[in-house]
Amino acid sequence: MPTSTTKREDILDSALTLFAERGFDATTIPMIATDAKVGAGTIYRYFANKEVLVNTLFQHYVTLFKEALEKNYPEEAGIREQFHHLFQGMIRFTNEHDHALYFIKTHTSAYFLDASSREQFGHLLMIFENFFEAGKQHGHIRELPSKALIAIIFGGFLQLYQLIRVGELEASAELLAGVEESCWDAVRHHS
Amino acid sequence: MPTSTTKREDILDSALTLFAERGFDATTIPMIATDAKVGAGTIYRYFANKEVLVNTLFQHYVTLFKEALEKNYPEEAGIREQFHHLFQGMIRFTNEHDHALYFIKTHTSAYFLDASSREQFGHLLMIFENFFEAGKQHGHIRELPSKALIAIIFGGFLQLYQLIRVGELEASAELLAGVEESCWDAVRHHS
DNA sequence: TTTATAGGAATGAATATTCATTCCGCTTTT
DNA sequence: AAAAGCGGAATGAATATTCATTCCTATAAA
Numbered sequence: 389m390p391t392s393t394t395k396r397e398d399i400l401d402s403a404l405t406l407f408a409e410r411g412f413d414a415t416t417i418p419m420i421a422t423d424a425k426v427g428a429g430t431i432y433r434y435f436a437n438k439e440v441l442v443n444t445l446f447q448h449y450v451t452l453f454k455e456a457l458e459k460n461y462p463e464e465a466g467i468r469e470q471f472h473h474l475f476q477g478m479i480r481f482t483n484e485h486d487h488a489l490y491f492i493k494t495h496t497s498a499y500f501l502d503a504s505s506r507e508q509f510g511h512l513l514m515i516f517e518n519f520f521e522a523g524k525q526h527g528h529i530r531e532l533p534s535k536a537l538i539a540i541i542f543g544g545f546l547q548l549y550q551l552i553r554v555g556e557l558e559a560s561a562e563l564l565a566g567v568e569e570s571c572w573d574a575v576r577h578h579s
Numbered sequence: 580m581p582t583s584t585t586k587r588e589d590i591l592d593s594a595l596t597l598f599a600e601r602g603f604d605a606t607t608i609p610m611i612a613t614d615a616k617v618g619a620g621t622i623y624r625y626f627a628n629k630e631v632l633v634n635t636l637f638q639h640y641v642t643l644f645k646e647a648l649e650k651n652y653p654e655e656a657g658i659r660e661q662f663h664h665l666f667q668g669m670i671r672f673t674n675e676h677d678h679a680l681y682f683i684k685t686h687t688s689a690y691f692l693d694a695s696s697r698e699q700f701g702h703l704l705m706i707f708e709n710f711f712e713a714g715k716q717h718g719h720i721r722e723l724p725s726k727a728l729i730a731i732i733f734g735g736f737l738q739l740y741q742l743i744r745v746g747e748l749e750a751s752a753e754l755l756a757g758v759e760e761s762c763w764d765a766v767r768h769h770s
Numbered sequence: 771t772t773t774a775t776a777g778g779a780a781t782g783a784a785t786a787t788t789c790a791t792t793c794c795g796c797t798t799t800t
Numbered sequence: 801a802a803a804a805g806c807g808g809a810a811t812g813a814a815t816a817t818t819c820a821t822t823c824c825t826a827t828a829a830a
Contacts, residue, residue: 395805395806410690411602411604413602413604413605414603414604414690416788416789416790417789417790417791418789418790418808421807421808426806426807427806427807427808428790428791428807428808428809429791429792429793429806429807429808429809430805430806430807430808431791432790432791432792433805433806437790437791438790438791494685497741497745499601499605530757530760530761531757532754532757532758532761533748533754535742535747535748536739536742536748536754536757536758537761539735539738539739539741539742540735540738540739540758540761540762540765541735542734542738543733543734543735543736543737543738543739544730544731544732544734544735544738544765545734546734547730547731547733547734547735548727548730548731548734550688550730551726551727551730554688556726557724557726557727563723563724563727566721566722566723566727567723567727567731569721570721570723570728570731570765570766571731571765573764573765573767573769574731574735574761574762574764574765575761578764586779586780607814607815607816608815608816608817609815609816612782617780617781618780618781618782619781619782619816619817620780620781620782620783620817620818620819621779621780621781621782622817623816623817623818624779624780628816628817629816629817
Protein backbone atom coordinates (compact mmCIF):
# COMPACT_ATOMS: atom_id res chain seq x y z
CA MET A 389 0.00 0.00 0.00
CA PRO A 390 1.48 3.38 -0.94
CA THR A 391 1.37 5.34 2.28
CA SER A 392 -1.77 4.48 4.14
CA THR A 393 -4.03 7.49 4.03
CA THR A 394 -4.61 7.12 7.73
CA LYS A 395 -1.56 8.99 8.85
CA ARG A 396 -2.24 11.91 6.62
CA GLU A 397 -5.66 12.20 8.16
CA ASP A 398 -4.39 11.77 11.68
CA ILE A 399 -2.09 14.68 11.03
CA LEU A 400 -4.88 16.81 9.61
CA ASP A 401 -7.16 15.96 12.51
CA SER A 402 -4.59 16.88 15.10
CA ALA A 403 -3.65 20.03 13.25
CA LEU A 404 -7.28 21.11 13.07
CA THR A 405 -7.79 20.72 16.79
CA LEU A 406 -4.56 22.43 17.76
CA PHE A 407 -4.87 25.29 15.29
CA ALA A 408 -8.41 25.89 16.49
CA GLU A 409 -7.50 25.76 20.17
CA ARG A 410 -4.18 27.60 20.18
CA GLY A 411 -3.89 29.27 16.81
CA PHE A 412 -1.43 28.71 14.00
CA ASP A 413 1.57 30.45 15.50
CA ALA A 414 1.26 28.89 18.92
CA THR A 415 1.02 25.41 17.46
CA THR A 416 4.33 23.73 16.76
CA ILE A 417 4.96 20.91 14.34
CA PRO A 418 6.25 18.66 17.12
CA MET A 419 2.99 19.30 18.98
CA ILE A 420 1.00 18.15 15.99
CA ALA A 421 3.26 15.14 15.56
CA THR A 422 2.85 14.09 19.17
CA ASP A 423 -0.90 14.50 19.10
CA ALA A 424 -1.13 12.53 15.86
CA LYS A 425 1.20 9.87 17.25
CA VAL A 426 3.57 10.35 14.37
CA GLY A 427 7.16 11.39 13.99
CA ALA A 428 7.76 15.05 13.28
CA GLY A 429 9.48 14.15 10.04
CA THR A 430 6.46 12.19 8.85
CA ILE A 431 4.45 15.35 8.61
CA TYR A 432 6.87 16.50 5.94
CA ARG A 433 6.21 13.37 3.94
CA TYR A 434 2.68 14.59 3.46
CA PHE A 435 2.99 18.37 3.51
CA ALA A 436 5.79 20.47 2.13
CA ASN A 437 5.73 22.76 5.17
CA LYS A 438 3.56 24.21 7.89
CA GLU A 439 1.91 26.76 5.62
CA VAL A 440 0.94 24.16 3.07
CA LEU A 441 -0.53 22.14 5.89
CA VAL A 442 -2.65 24.97 7.19
CA ASN A 443 -3.82 25.97 3.73
CA THR A 444 -4.73 22.39 2.89
CA LEU A 445 -6.73 22.17 6.06
CA PHE A 446 -8.41 25.49 5.49
CA GLN A 447 -9.46 24.71 1.95
CA HIS A 448 -10.61 21.25 2.85
CA TYR A 449 -13.03 22.45 5.48
CA VAL A 450 -14.21 25.50 3.61
CA THR A 451 -15.11 23.23 0.73
CA LEU A 452 -16.84 20.74 2.99
CA PHE A 453 -18.79 23.52 4.64
CA LYS A 454 -19.79 25.01 1.35
CA GLU A 455 -21.05 21.64 0.17
CA ALA A 456 -22.96 21.09 3.39
CA LEU A 457 -24.76 24.40 2.88
CA GLU A 458 -25.49 23.85 -0.77
CA LYS A 459 -26.68 20.29 -0.44
CA ASN A 460 -30.49 20.12 -0.62
CA TYR A 461 -30.77 23.89 -0.56
CA PRO A 462 -34.50 24.62 -0.86
CA GLU A 463 -34.34 26.98 -3.84
CA GLU A 464 -38.07 27.18 -4.13
CA ALA A 465 -39.00 27.46 -0.49
CA GLY A 466 -39.77 30.58 1.53
CA ILE A 467 -37.00 32.67 2.98
CA ARG A 468 -37.49 31.53 6.54
CA GLU A 469 -37.07 27.94 5.47
CA GLN A 470 -33.97 28.79 3.48
CA PHE A 471 -32.54 30.49 6.52
CA HIS A 472 -33.37 27.43 8.55
CA HIS A 473 -31.52 25.30 6.05
CA LEU A 474 -28.41 27.47 6.26
CA PHE A 475 -28.51 27.63 10.02
CA GLN A 476 -29.04 23.91 10.37
CA GLY A 477 -26.17 23.46 7.97
CA MET A 478 -23.93 25.44 10.29
CA ILE A 479 -25.04 23.39 13.27
CA ARG A 480 -24.72 20.04 11.56
CA PHE A 481 -21.34 20.92 10.13
CA THR A 482 -20.11 22.08 13.51
CA ASN A 483 -21.29 18.87 15.14
CA GLU A 484 -19.67 16.69 12.53
CA HIS A 485 -16.42 18.61 12.46
CA ASP A 486 -15.97 19.85 15.94
CA HIS A 487 -13.34 22.55 15.51
CA ALA A 488 -13.66 23.19 11.82
CA LEU A 489 -15.85 26.30 11.75
CA TYR A 490 -13.98 27.91 14.58
CA PHE A 491 -10.72 27.19 12.86
CA ILE A 492 -12.02 28.72 9.66
CA LYS A 493 -13.26 31.81 11.38
CA THR A 494 -10.15 32.50 13.42
CA HIS A 495 -7.88 32.05 10.44
CA THR A 496 -9.86 33.78 7.71
CA SER A 497 -7.72 36.83 7.57
CA ALA A 498 -4.44 35.26 8.52
CA TYR A 499 -1.26 36.37 6.83
CA PHE A 500 -0.31 32.89 5.71
CA LEU A 501 -3.43 32.09 3.69
CA ASP A 502 -2.64 31.74 0.01
CA ALA A 503 -4.69 33.05 -2.90
CA SER A 504 -6.52 29.79 -3.38
CA SER A 505 -7.61 29.69 0.24
CA ARG A 506 -8.89 33.23 0.05
CA GLU A 507 -10.75 32.49 -3.11
CA GLN A 508 -12.43 29.42 -1.65
CA PHE A 509 -13.49 31.45 1.32
CA GLY A 510 -14.93 34.07 -0.98
CA HIS A 511 -17.13 31.43 -2.55
CA LEU A 512 -18.37 30.44 0.84
CA LEU A 513 -19.37 33.98 1.70
CA MET A 514 -21.12 34.24 -1.62
CA ILE A 515 -23.71 31.70 -0.52
CA PHE A 516 -24.75 33.93 2.33
CA GLU A 517 -24.40 37.07 0.31
CA ASN A 518 -26.75 35.76 -2.36
CA PHE A 519 -29.24 34.73 0.25
CA PHE A 520 -29.25 38.13 1.93
CA GLU A 521 -29.31 40.12 -1.29
CA ALA A 522 -32.31 38.22 -2.57
CA GLY A 523 -34.00 38.58 0.79
CA LYS A 524 -33.50 42.33 0.85
CA GLN A 525 -34.88 42.62 -2.64
CA HIS A 526 -38.10 41.09 -1.48
CA GLY A 527 -38.26 43.14 1.66
CA HIS A 528 -37.78 40.17 3.94
CA ILE A 529 -34.37 41.09 5.19
CA ARG A 530 -33.18 44.12 7.08
CA GLU A 531 -31.60 46.88 5.00
CA LEU A 532 -28.01 46.49 6.04
CA PRO A 533 -24.98 45.59 3.93
CA SER A 534 -24.88 41.84 3.43
CA LYS A 535 -21.35 41.79 4.76
CA ALA A 536 -22.66 43.25 7.99
CA LEU A 537 -25.48 40.73 8.24
CA ILE A 538 -23.07 37.90 7.64
CA ALA A 539 -20.75 39.23 10.31
CA ILE A 540 -23.57 39.41 12.83
CA ILE A 541 -24.76 35.86 12.18
CA PHE A 542 -21.38 34.29 11.92
CA GLY A 543 -19.84 36.21 14.76
CA GLY A 544 -22.71 35.43 17.07
CA PHE A 545 -23.00 31.80 16.12
CA LEU A 546 -19.33 31.07 16.46
CA GLN A 547 -18.92 32.94 19.70
CA LEU A 548 -21.76 30.82 21.01
CA TYR A 549 -20.26 27.60 19.80
CA GLN A 550 -17.05 28.49 21.52
CA LEU A 551 -18.98 28.52 24.79
CA ILE A 552 -20.39 25.14 23.96
CA ARG A 553 -17.01 23.73 23.11
CA VAL A 554 -15.56 25.04 26.35
CA GLY A 555 -18.45 23.44 28.20
CA GLU A 556 -20.09 26.60 29.49
CA LEU A 557 -23.29 25.82 27.62
CA GLU A 558 -24.89 22.62 26.51
CA ALA A 559 -25.98 22.27 22.89
CA SER A 560 -29.55 21.21 23.56
CA ALA A 561 -32.06 21.29 20.74
CA GLU A 562 -33.94 23.91 22.70
CA LEU A 563 -30.94 26.22 22.98
CA LEU A 564 -30.11 25.88 19.30
CA ALA A 565 -33.68 26.56 18.26
CA GLY A 566 -33.66 29.66 20.42
CA VAL A 567 -30.41 30.86 18.95
CA GLU A 568 -31.66 30.32 15.43
CA GLU A 569 -34.72 32.40 16.23
CA SER A 570 -32.52 35.09 17.74
CA CYS A 571 -30.29 35.20 14.66
CA TRP A 572 -33.27 35.28 12.38
CA ASP A 573 -34.73 38.21 14.28
CA ALA A 574 -31.38 39.92 13.93
CA VAL A 575 -31.44 39.84 10.16
CA ARG A 576 -35.09 39.78 9.13
CA HIS A 577 -37.03 42.84 8.27
CA HIS A 578 -39.35 43.99 11.06
CA SER A 579 -42.40 45.94 10.11
CA MET B 580 12.93 63.89 34.22
CA PRO B 581 13.31 60.39 35.69
CA THR B 582 11.98 57.95 33.20
CA SER B 583 9.21 59.73 31.49
CA THR B 584 6.16 57.55 31.71
CA THR B 585 5.98 58.02 27.98
CA LYS B 586 8.15 55.07 27.08
CA ARG B 587 6.07 52.63 29.03
CA GLU B 588 3.01 53.87 27.22
CA ASP B 589 4.70 53.87 23.86
CA ILE B 590 5.46 50.23 24.46
CA LEU B 591 1.90 49.44 25.49
CA ASP B 592 0.50 51.30 22.50
CA SER B 593 2.67 49.47 20.05
CA ALA B 594 1.98 46.15 21.71
CA LEU B 595 -1.77 46.72 21.55
CA THR B 596 -1.70 47.41 17.85
CA LEU B 597 0.59 44.54 16.99
CA PHE B 598 -1.15 41.99 19.22
CA ALA B 599 -4.49 42.99 17.74
CA GLU B 600 -3.26 42.86 14.16
CA ARG B 601 -1.06 39.79 14.25
CA GLY B 602 -1.83 38.03 17.50
CA PHE B 603 0.37 37.40 20.50
CA ASP B 604 2.46 34.61 19.09
CA ALA B 605 3.15 36.23 15.77
CA THR B 606 4.33 39.43 17.44
CA THR B 607 7.97 39.52 18.48
CA ILE B 608 9.49 41.69 21.14
CA PRO B 609 11.87 43.31 18.65
CA MET B 610 8.85 44.19 16.53
CA ILE B 611 7.26 45.96 19.47
CA ALA B 612 10.54 47.67 20.28
CA THR B 613 10.97 48.93 16.75
CA ASP B 614 7.41 50.19 16.54
CA ALA B 615 7.73 51.93 19.89
CA LYS B 616 11.11 53.37 18.88
CA VAL B 617 12.75 51.84 21.91
CA GLY B 618 15.54 49.37 22.54
CA ALA B 619 14.45 45.77 22.93
CA GLY B 620 15.96 45.66 26.37
CA THR B 621 13.98 48.68 27.46
CA ILE B 622 10.80 46.66 27.29
CA TYR B 623 12.21 44.45 30.02
CA ARG B 624 12.75 47.44 32.27
CA TYR B 625 9.00 47.89 32.36
CA PHE B 626 7.69 44.36 32.00
CA ALA B 627 9.20 41.19 33.39
CA ASN B 628 8.49 39.29 30.18
CA LYS B 629 6.21 39.05 27.20
CA GLU B 630 3.42 37.38 29.16
CA VAL B 631 3.40 40.06 31.83
CA LEU B 632 3.20 42.62 29.08
CA VAL B 633 0.21 41.03 27.43
CA ASN B 634 -1.59 40.52 30.74
CA THR B 635 -0.96 44.11 31.74
CA LEU B 636 -2.39 45.28 28.47
CA PHE B 637 -5.38 42.99 28.72
CA GLN B 638 -6.30 44.05 32.21
CA HIS B 639 -5.80 47.69 31.43
CA TYR B 640 -8.27 47.70 28.58
CA VAL B 641 -10.78 45.39 30.21
CA THR B 642 -10.89 47.78 33.12
CA LEU B 643 -11.21 50.81 30.87
CA PHE B 644 -14.01 49.15 28.97
CA LYS B 645 -15.81 48.19 32.12
CA GLU B 646 -15.61 51.76 33.35
CA ALA B 647 -16.86 53.09 30.05
CA LEU B 648 -19.92 50.87 30.28
CA GLU B 649 -20.63 51.67 33.89
CA LYS B 650 -20.20 55.40 33.61
CA ASN B 651 -23.56 57.17 33.54
CA TYR B 652 -25.41 53.89 33.33
CA PRO B 653 -29.11 54.80 33.34
CA GLU B 654 -30.20 52.61 36.26
CA GLU B 655 -33.66 54.04 36.30
CA ALA B 656 -34.34 54.13 32.60
CA GLY B 657 -36.21 51.63 30.45
CA ILE B 658 -34.49 48.56 29.14
CA ARG B 659 -34.18 49.77 25.59
CA GLU B 660 -32.39 52.86 26.78
CA GLN B 661 -30.08 50.78 28.94
CA PHE B 662 -29.30 48.62 25.97
CA HIS B 663 -28.59 51.73 23.96
CA HIS B 664 -26.20 52.90 26.63
CA LEU B 665 -24.28 49.62 26.59
CA PHE B 666 -24.17 49.50 22.83
CA GLN B 667 -23.06 53.08 22.55
CA GLY B 668 -20.44 52.32 25.14
CA MET B 669 -19.07 49.58 22.93
CA ILE B 670 -18.98 51.89 19.95
CA ARG B 671 -17.45 54.79 21.79
CA PHE B 672 -14.85 52.61 23.41
CA THR B 673 -13.94 51.08 20.09
CA ASN B 674 -13.56 54.49 18.53
CA GLU B 675 -11.42 55.81 21.33
CA HIS B 676 -9.22 52.75 21.57
CA ASP B 677 -9.00 51.51 18.09
CA HIS B 678 -7.69 48.01 18.57
CA ALA B 679 -8.59 47.45 22.18
CA LEU B 680 -11.88 45.56 21.93
CA TYR B 681 -10.60 43.38 19.15
CA PHE B 682 -7.49 42.65 21.12
CA ILE B 683 -9.60 41.72 24.13
CA LYS B 684 -11.87 39.49 22.13
CA THR B 685 -9.16 37.61 20.30
CA HIS B 686 -7.19 37.00 23.44
CA THR B 687 -9.95 36.21 25.93
CA SER B 688 -9.36 32.53 26.04
CA ALA B 689 -5.66 32.55 25.33
CA TYR B 690 -3.43 30.11 27.12
CA PHE B 691 -1.18 32.82 28.54
CA LEU B 692 -3.81 34.81 30.43
CA ASP B 693 -3.27 34.70 34.16
CA ALA B 694 -5.90 34.32 36.87
CA SER B 695 -6.19 38.03 37.41
CA SER B 696 -6.87 38.70 33.75
CA ARG B 697 -9.52 36.04 33.65
CA GLU B 698 -11.14 37.46 36.75
CA GLN B 699 -11.23 40.97 35.36
CA PHE B 700 -12.83 39.67 32.23
CA GLY B 701 -15.42 37.88 34.33
CA HIS B 702 -16.36 41.20 35.91
CA LEU B 703 -16.84 42.68 32.50
CA LEU B 704 -19.21 39.93 31.46
CA MET B 705 -21.10 40.43 34.69
CA ILE B 706 -22.30 43.83 33.51
CA PHE B 707 -24.01 42.26 30.55
CA GLU B 708 -25.16 39.28 32.54
CA ASN B 709 -26.89 41.48 35.09
CA PHE B 710 -28.54 43.46 32.36
CA PHE B 711 -29.89 40.37 30.62
CA GLU B 712 -30.99 38.63 33.78
CA ALA B 713 -32.98 41.63 34.89
CA GLY B 714 -34.45 41.99 31.42
CA LYS B 715 -35.56 38.38 31.32
CA GLN B 716 -37.17 38.75 34.73
CA HIS B 717 -39.38 41.47 33.38
CA GLY B 718 -40.17 39.64 30.18
CA HIS B 719 -38.32 42.12 27.99
CA ILE B 720 -35.53 39.82 26.95
CA ARG B 721 -35.60 36.54 25.10
CA GLU B 722 -35.50 33.41 27.26
CA LEU B 723 -32.00 32.23 26.47
CA PRO B 724 -29.03 31.80 28.83
CA SER B 725 -27.40 35.17 29.38
CA LYS B 726 -24.09 33.71 28.31
CA ALA B 727 -25.64 32.89 24.96
CA LEU B 728 -27.12 36.35 24.56
CA ILE B 729 -23.78 37.91 25.39
CA ALA B 730 -22.05 35.70 22.85
CA ILE B 731 -24.50 36.71 20.14
CA ILE B 732 -24.12 40.43 20.77
CA PHE B 733 -20.40 40.44 21.33
CA GLY B 734 -19.59 38.01 18.58
CA GLY B 735 -21.69 39.88 16.08
CA PHE B 736 -20.50 43.32 17.07
CA LEU B 737 -16.84 42.44 17.03
CA GLN B 738 -17.00 40.52 13.80
CA LEU B 739 -18.58 43.60 12.31
CA TYR B 740 -15.96 45.92 13.69
CA GLN B 741 -13.31 43.74 12.20
CA LEU B 742 -14.81 44.46 8.79
CA ILE B 743 -14.75 48.14 9.58
CA ARG B 744 -11.15 48.01 10.68
CA VAL B 745 -10.15 46.16 7.55
CA GLY B 746 -11.96 48.78 5.53
CA GLU B 747 -14.66 46.58 4.05
CA LEU B 748 -17.37 48.65 5.69
CA GLU B 749 -17.56 52.26 6.74
CA ALA B 750 -18.66 53.09 10.26
CA SER B 751 -21.39 55.54 9.34
CA ALA B 752 -23.92 56.57 11.96
CA GLU B 753 -26.56 54.92 9.83
CA LEU B 754 -24.81 51.57 9.74
CA LEU B 755 -24.18 51.62 13.46
CA ALA B 756 -27.78 52.49 14.23
CA GLY B 757 -28.90 49.64 12.01
CA VAL B 758 -26.58 47.22 13.71
CA GLU B 759 -27.75 48.31 17.12
CA GLU B 760 -31.32 47.67 16.07
CA SER B 761 -30.36 44.30 14.69
CA CYS B 762 -28.64 43.31 17.91
CA TRP B 763 -31.54 44.53 19.96
CA ASP B 764 -33.94 42.46 17.90
CA ALA B 765 -31.68 39.49 18.47
CA VAL B 766 -31.98 39.65 22.23
CA ARG B 767 -35.31 41.24 22.98
CA HIS B 768 -38.46 39.32 23.64
CA HIS B 769 -40.82 39.21 20.69
CA SER B 770 -44.48 38.74 21.43
C1' DT C 771 27.58 80.14 36.22
C1' DT C 772 30.22 76.37 34.90
C1' DT C 773 31.95 71.88 35.58
C1' DA C 774 32.16 67.39 37.78
C1' DT C 775 29.88 63.27 39.19
C1' DA C 776 26.63 59.87 40.79
C1' DG C 777 23.06 56.89 39.73
C1' DG C 778 19.08 55.62 37.28
C1' DA C 779 17.55 54.70 32.41
C1' DA C 780 18.28 53.01 27.90
C1' DT C 781 20.54 50.40 24.55
C1' DG C 782 21.51 46.60 21.48
C1' DA C 783 24.87 43.01 20.97
C1' DA C 784 25.41 38.44 23.05
C1' DT C 785 23.25 34.32 24.93
C1' DA C 786 19.82 30.85 25.67
C1' DT C 787 15.86 28.81 24.02
C1' DT C 788 12.45 27.28 20.86
C1' DC C 789 10.96 25.74 16.52
C1' DA C 790 10.59 24.39 11.51
C1' DT C 791 12.82 21.49 8.71
C1' DT C 792 16.21 17.86 7.37
C1' DC C 793 18.48 13.54 7.49
C1' DC C 794 19.69 8.98 8.37
C1' DG C 795 19.15 4.54 10.30
C1' DC C 796 15.46 1.30 11.58
C1' DT C 797 11.13 -1.19 10.49
C1' DT C 798 7.72 -2.94 7.60
C1' DT C 799 6.07 -4.30 3.35
C1' DT C 800 6.39 -6.62 -1.01
C1' DA D 801 16.53 -8.87 -0.19
C1' DA D 802 15.08 -4.49 -1.94
C1' DA D 803 12.09 -0.69 -1.46
C1' DA D 804 9.19 2.28 0.91
C1' DG D 805 7.62 4.36 5.03
C1' DC D 806 8.76 6.17 9.63
C1' DG D 807 10.57 8.13 13.65
C1' DG D 808 13.01 11.23 16.13
C1' DA D 809 17.57 13.11 16.91
C1' DA D 810 20.34 16.79 14.62
C1' DT D 811 20.55 21.28 12.41
C1' DG D 812 20.10 26.00 11.63
C1' DA D 813 17.31 29.97 11.87
C1' DA D 814 14.47 32.88 14.57
C1' DT D 815 13.20 34.63 18.98
C1' DA D 816 12.99 35.88 23.99
C1' DT D 817 15.79 37.47 27.40
C1' DT D 818 20.07 39.17 29.59
C1' DC D 819 23.76 42.17 30.58
C1' DA D 820 27.86 45.04 30.00
C1' DT D 821 28.13 49.47 28.45
C1' DT D 822 26.63 54.14 27.28
C1' DC D 823 23.77 58.03 27.98
C1' DC D 824 21.19 61.43 30.65
C1' DT D 825 20.00 64.41 34.06
C1' DA D 826 19.85 66.18 38.54
C1' DT D 827 22.64 67.73 42.08
C1' DA D 828 26.67 69.80 44.02
C1' DA D 829 31.22 71.61 44.14
C1' DA D 830 34.16 75.24 42.36
